[in-house]
């Protein structure tokens with residue numbers, strides 16, 4: 506793994522999410538090579554041409570081409586954004602059956618070509634499809650990562666930042682569990698700089714505990730709101746993917762809320778779910794286990810059980 510000096514990313518899925526990631530990666534100089542792979546070869550060729558015409562304005566000379574699964578052999582990271590997206594009103598879990606089949610067939614083709622790097626999954630339902638990718642790849646659990654609640658966490662930090670009028674990069678807060686309707690915020694673990702948000706609210710006349718539920722709901726429902734207005738969400742997740750890829754290549758040991766395999770952490774096993782985790786060049790180094798209060802642990806349990814039940818019906822029989 507990572508034996509060459511060239512950082513190669515293979516992107517499977519050149520739709521809205523895939524190409525937003527590609528554009529963001531190019532603009533941030535996040536890789537040396539990017540190979541684009543999709544069922545729609547003509548569109549993918551067009552995407553490669555279009556991106557290449559921006560190289561002259563990019564911070565580095567990233568090589569982009571429309572390729573095949575054979576190109577995965579020398580990829581350090583494969584990013585998977587292929588599959589069906591939600592139609593207005595559809596939940597992420599509604600995509601399970603359709604996208605499980607697609608994910609399995611994609612991962613089998615990646616592995617058949619000798620891939621031996623880190624797999625990053627964004628396709629929905631991302632927690633379940635990360636599990637599918639892990640099983641179908643045979644890779645170690647540390648090397649199959651879902652984007653999890655990284656986007657939800659970015660949305661949460663933005664919305665808290667707006668509420669208290671502080672730079673969202675100084676808000677330390679996590680959206681946890683399913684990237685979907687059963688996600689939650691452990692509010693007792695939210696800090697502004699190093700001050701607990703709940704203490705800040707307690708001391709303020711302008712800020713109110715009751716508003717936190719509204720912030721949570723806005724984050725939880727953000728995708729529905731955006732899909733209803735513009736049919737898809739893609740810039741935020743494109744930037745989240747770039748952040749994850751850079752954390753891997755730069756061996757950052759950064760903490761991101763990623764969909765990660767639990768093996769007893771938070772009281773659950775054999776499930777991928779969004780938790781804060783340390784990520785570096787080898788993938789997931791470790792899971793950060795927060796001290797959840799009883800109410801938050803019950804929310805976590807409910808979310809993990811929802812994922813497990815969905816997998817029992819729609820995934821395990823096919824793996």
Ligand SMILES: NC(=O)C1=CN([C@@H]2O[C@H](COP(=O)(O)OP(=O)(O)OC[C@H]3O[C@@H](n4cnc5c(N)ncnc54)[C@H](O)[C@@H]3O)[C@@H](O)[C@H]2O)C=CC1
Pocket residue numbers: 517518519520521522523542543544545586587588589590591600604607610611626627628629630631652653656684737738739742
């Ligand atoms: N994890 C997250 O936070 C987010 C995840 N998503 C998910 O990302 C996925 C992609 O969304 P969009 O890009 O908007 O959809 P899209 O429809 O624009 O693109 C999907 C692409 O997948 C390709 N594809 C389908 N089956 C394939 C196969 N077997 N092999 C190779 N390529 C295949 C299609 O040709 C298409 O280019 C969806 O599942 C969506 O729900 C979207 C936003 C955020």
Ligand SMILES: CC(=O)C(=O)O
Pocket residue numbers: 591597629656727728738
């Ligand atoms: C579509 C989706 O998963 C999101 O924007 O959160």
